[in-house]
Amino acid sequence: MERLTEWGLVVEKEQREYHGRGGSHARAWALTERGTEFCDDYLDTPESAFVSPEDAVALDERLSTLENDVEQMKAVIVKIAVHTGTLTEDQAENLLKE
Structure with a gap:
């Protein structure tokens, strides 16, 4: 209530x-x-x-996994960009703070 x-x-x-x-x-x-x-x-x-509580938990877990995957990919892409000279270390640091 x-x-x-x-x-x-x-x-x-x-x-x-x-x-x-x-x-x-x-x-x-x-x-x-x-x-x-x-x-x-x-x-x-x-x-x-309607979505069951179990489905909501499963979706939340999937979302967390996807968010972690995106952060890992972002870090790798930024690292590649620094090594190829596309980004400076400062630019990379700023991107990874976002």
């Missing part, structure tokens, strides 16, 4: 509600206008359209 509140989809109602199952009055939540729009737009979306 905390995350839904952060996203502006729900708000805690001021009054608590009793639902007949014993105990004290429970916290009650209401959809915000944004939450209502979200439900209207996405509740009928097929589950296959």
